[in-house]
Amino acid sequence: MFNETMLTVLLVNVSDRTVEQTTMGVVLGDRASVVPPVTRTGTACIATVPPDGFLVVKEVHVGFDKGASYFREKDIIEKKATIGLTHVRFADGSEWTYPLDTKGHFDEKVDQAIKDKVQALRQKLFPEKYISWAFPGPGLEGKVSTCRK
Numbered sequence: 171m172f173n174e175t176m177l178t179v180l181l182v183n184v185s186d187r188t189v190e191q192t193t194m195g196v197v198l199g200d201r202a203s204v205v206p207p208v209t210r211t212g213t214a215c216i217a218t219v220p221p222d223g224f225l226v227v228k229e230v231h232v233g234f235d236k237g238a239s240y241f242r243e244k245d246i247i248e249k250k251a252t253i254g255l256t257h258v259r260f261a262d263g264s265e266w267t268y269p270l271d272t273k274g275h276f277d278e279k280v281d282q283a284i285k286d287k288v289q290a291l292r293q294k295l296f297p298e299k300y301i302s303w304a305f306p307g308p309g310l311e312g313k314v315s316t317c318r319k
Contacts, residue, residue, distance in 0.1 A: 201248035215317035
């Protein structure tokens, strides 16, 4: 979910390992290409997410908490936000890192097998309302994790 003041992301753990911490980043830009894009890194999200588990991540953990003020200060009308993972720590102690600050953008590659897996998992957990994941409540305990910190 994205608008100029809010960004909520649903992550799906498609690995075969439990995730303990994630860090996301965002590239804030101008679709009109008038203002050069900037990168922001969110705060670490501490959450236990099992394989095939879901994690809801809010603005501050994505780095979007200052997005509205950035767009306003730069007079950006055609807002653009590209989001992605920048760091993952697994329960086994291994880590994965993406160098967003160095690259200045996310490399975007579509993996159809992963896309199909995510779609099937999402449909299984949220068969009726696609957006219901953004408001985890009764009945989703243990199925959808949220950041503890």
